[in-house]
Amino acid sequence: MRSAKLYRYRLPMDSGVILREEKLFEREGFIVELHEDGKVGRGEVAPLPGFSLESVQEAGIQIQEQLAVWARGGDVVDFDRLYPSVAFGLSAAQYELQGLLPQEGNYFSAPLCSGDPDGLVEKLQQLPGKKVAKIKVGLYEVVRDGLTISFFLESIPGLSLRLDANRAWNLEKAKKFASKIPPTLRQRIAYIEEPCQSPSDSITFAIDTGIAVGWDETLQQSLRDSDFRLEDLTGVKAIIIKPTVIGSVQRCQYLVEKAKKLGIQPVISSALESSLGLCQLARLSRWLLPDEVPGLDTLNLFKQQLEVSWPDSELPVASLDDQELIWQS
Ligand SMILES: [Mg+2]
Numbered sequence: 663m664r665s666a667k668l669y670r671y672r673l674p675m676d677s678g679v680i681l682r683e684e685k686l687f688e689r690e691g692f693i694v695e696l697h698e699d700g701k702v703g704r705g706e707v708a709p710l711p712g713f714s715l716e717s718v719q720e721a722g723i724q725i726q727e728q729l730a731v732w733a734r735g736g737d738v739v740d741f742d743r744l745y746p747s748v749a750f751g752l753s754a755a756q757y758e759l760q761g762l763l764p765q766e767g768n769y770f771s772a773p774l775c776s777g778d779p780d781g782l783v784e785k786l787q788q789l790p791g792k793k794v795a796k797i798k799v800g801l802y803e804v805v806r807d808g809l810t811i812s813f814f815l816e817s818i819p820g821l822s823l824r825l826d827a828n829r830a831w832n833l834e835k836a837k838k839f840a841s842k843i844p845p846t847l848r849q850r851i852a853y854i855e856e857p858c859q860s861p862s863d864s865i866t867f868a869i870d871t872g873i874a875v876g877w878d879e880t881l882q883q884s885l886r887d888s889d890f891r892l893e894d895l896t897g898v899k900a901i902i903i904k905p906t907v908i909g910s911v912q913r914c915q916y917l918v919e920k921a922k923k924l925g926i927q928p929v930i931s932s933a934l935e936s937s938l939g940l941c942q943l944a945r946l947s948r949w950l951l952p953d954e955v956p957g958l959d960t961l962n963l964f965k966q967q968l969e970v971s972w973p974d975s976e977l978p979v980a981s982l983d984d985q986e987l988i989w990q991s
Pocket residue numbers: 826828855878879902
C-alpha cells in the first residue's frame with residue numbers, strides 16, 4: 663500500500679541574504695513524503711528564485727501530479743522530463759524509501775567565508791582533512807578581490823580556495839584579478855567558478871593565467887540541451903553539481919561517474935535547501951564522493967532548520983507537522 667503527503671514550507675532567512683541582487687526574506691519549497699510498507703522516504707522540492715527556470719508554483723503543480731501517479735502504484739517513467747527541482751526531490755524520496763541513500767553523511771563542508779581570515783582559520787581547524795574554503799568574488803572591485811584572495815593564501819599556509827565569480831567579469835577584468843595573485847599562489851586556487859560572462863572567455867582565462875576554472879551555470883545551461891555531452895565541457899577542472907537545479911539523483915550519479923572518467927572534479931553543492939534537503943545532500947556527497955569536500959555551507963543563511971537537524975547546528979528546528987499540508991493521498 664502506498665500513500666503520499668506534500669507539505670509546503672516557509673522558513674525565515676537571515677536578514678542579509680541577497681540572491682541575484684534581490685533580498686530573500688523567506689525560503690519557500692515543498693517536502694515530499696512517500697509511505698510504503700511501513701517505510702518512509704522524504705525529499706525536498708525547492709526551486710531557487712533567480713536560478714531555477716521553474717517557479718515554486720509550477721514545481722508544486724508538477725510534484726502533486728507525480729505524487730498522485732506514484733500513490734496509485736505507478737512509477738516515474740522519465741525523470742529527465744520533469745523540472746530539475748521536482749526530479750531531485752522525488753528521486754531522493756524514492757531512494758530514501760528503498761534504503762538506497764546511505765545514512766552516513768559528509769557534514770564537513772568547505773566554509774563559505776567573507777573577508778575575515780581569523781574567523782576562517784577557526785572554522786578550518788574543525789575540518790578533518792583538506793583545508794578548503796569558498797569565497798565569492800566579483801561583488802567588489804576586481805583589484806580588491808585579487809588582493810583579498812592573495813592575502814588569504816599568503817596568511818594561511820596550506821589553504822586551498824574555491825572561488826566563485828558567478829560570471830561577473832569580462833576577460834580583461836578577470837585577467838586584472840589574476841594579475842594581483844602571484845603565480846606561485848595560483849595553484850592553491852582549487853578552481854574559480856565561472857570567472858567570465860562567456861564560457862569561452864573563461865577557458866581563455868584558465869589557459870592564460872594557469873588558474874583552474876569550474877562550471878556551475880554553464881553545466882546547468884548545457885543540461886537543458888537534450889544532446890548534452892559532458893565531454894563537450896572539457897577544459898575545466900571542476901563541475902559543480904547542485905541537484906536542485908541539475909535533476910534526479912540518477913542524473914547526478916551519472917554526472918559524477920562521467921566527470922571522474924574525464925578527469926574533472928565533481929563537487930556536490932547546495933542551492934539553499936532547508937536543513938532536511940541539505941542533510942540529504944551531505945549523505946549524497948558522502949556516498950558518491952567519499953573523499954570530496956562538499957559545498958554545503960548555506961545553513962546559516964536561515965533562521966530556522968526544518969525537521970532534521972544539521973549536526974552541531976544551534977539553529978532552532980521547525981517541525982514538518984507545523985508546515986502546511988497541501989496534499990495527501
Ligand atoms: Mg557558483
